[in-house]
Structure formats: structure tokens, C-alpha cells
Amino acid sequence: MSQEDRQRWNDRYQQASAPREPSDFLRSLADRLPRKGRALDLAGGPGHDACWLARRGLDVTLVDISDVALAQAETLARDAGVSLTRLRLDLEAEALPPGPFDLxxxxxxxWxxxxxxxxxxxxxxxLFVFAQPTRSNLQRHPHPSARFLLDEGxxxxxxxxxxxxxFTEGWTGSGRHEARVLARRPVNDSQG
Incomplete structure (x- = not known):
């Protein structure tokens, strides 16, 4: 991402009104997610999901390109009484934080x-948790644009x-057409 992209995200988070709730999809997986260990929240924005994970007992690293979002995450974490490691990182150009992570x-x-x-x-x-709208989402919503959408399947x-x-793909309760997955690295996998 360019400096222009970083500024666009900073502006977007600066204009956001109220803090959002943790993802319904993430919360729906609560019984399957770890309660201890390390977690990495990629492009986690203002930290609503990261703080929810930290309240559950995980040591969470939140990565985002936006300075504004990371500052909002710091405030949210302080208000929630949890600790987050926050990293400003361009996921498309910079090295990811070193693992291993449990989530x-x-x-x-x-990307x-x-x-x-x-x-x-x-x-x-x-475990890996991922959700993103698909191209079918454009039937009801102009955003995100096709460039940021998964193809069906x-x-x-x-x-x-x-x-x-x-794995699910379809219209969600929030009215978006999303592909969602919970996946696991095999236990006997020694790569890394």
C-alpha cells in the first residue's frame, strides 16, 4: 500500500463514529478458539476483535496500516483493561511478525x-479465521469494490x-454475501 492508502485509512478511522462490536462470526466460533497462547489480528483496525480475544486470555498482536486505528485500539484496550501489542505494518510490503501463533x-x-x-x-x-465478501455482495452493496472481493468458491x-x-459462503445476518472459514494447520505439520 502507498502512503496515500495509509492516509485514506487514517481518514476513514478518524471519521468513524462509535466503536464497533467484535465480529459476529468471530464470536460464533468462541467455543472452538483457544483461550491461551498467542494470537495475530491482521488488518485489525481499531481493535474490537483483538480486545475481545485478549479478554479471553490470549496474548494478541494487532497489525494495521493506520496510525489512527492503532491509537483507537490502544484506547479501547486500556478501557477494556487488556494489553495489546500494536504494530503499524503494510501487509503488502513488509514482513509479518514472527510466529508461531495459536490463532x-x-x-x-x-490480499x-x-x-x-x-x-x-x-x-x-x-487456527486461522478468515471472512471476506464475495462478488455476489455487489448485488446489494457497492462496497467493497470488485477488486477487494473473492470469487464465489x-x-x-x-x-x-x-x-x-x-466453510460457509452466502448471505449473512448482516446482509453481506461472505465466504467464511475456520481452518487449522495440521498438528503433525513440521513446516515453518
């Missing part, structure tokens, strides 16, 4: 080359080196 979360951010890095970020048995093809534990 990697990436919601509403699509296809990232999928190749995820297995190496995860500890054996570690594409998500399972991106999960090389991971076992899919659950």
Missing part, C-alpha cells in the same frame, strides 16, 4: 499472497497447507 484472524481484508504465509505463521494445530482454493474445519 491468526483476518476479517474484511483481502491473496497473504494466504501463502499463514501456514508458516501458525503453530502446529493453530475461491476461498477453499486459497487454503493450501491448512485443513478446513468449517
Amino acid at each position: 491468526v484472524v483476518c476479517l474484511n481484508y483481502l 491473496r499472497p497473504l494466504f501463502a504465509a499463514v501456514p508458516g505463521l501458525l503453530a502446529p494445530g493453530g 475461491e476461498l477453499p482454493t486459497l487454503l493450501q497447507g491448512l485443513q478446513s474445519l468449517s
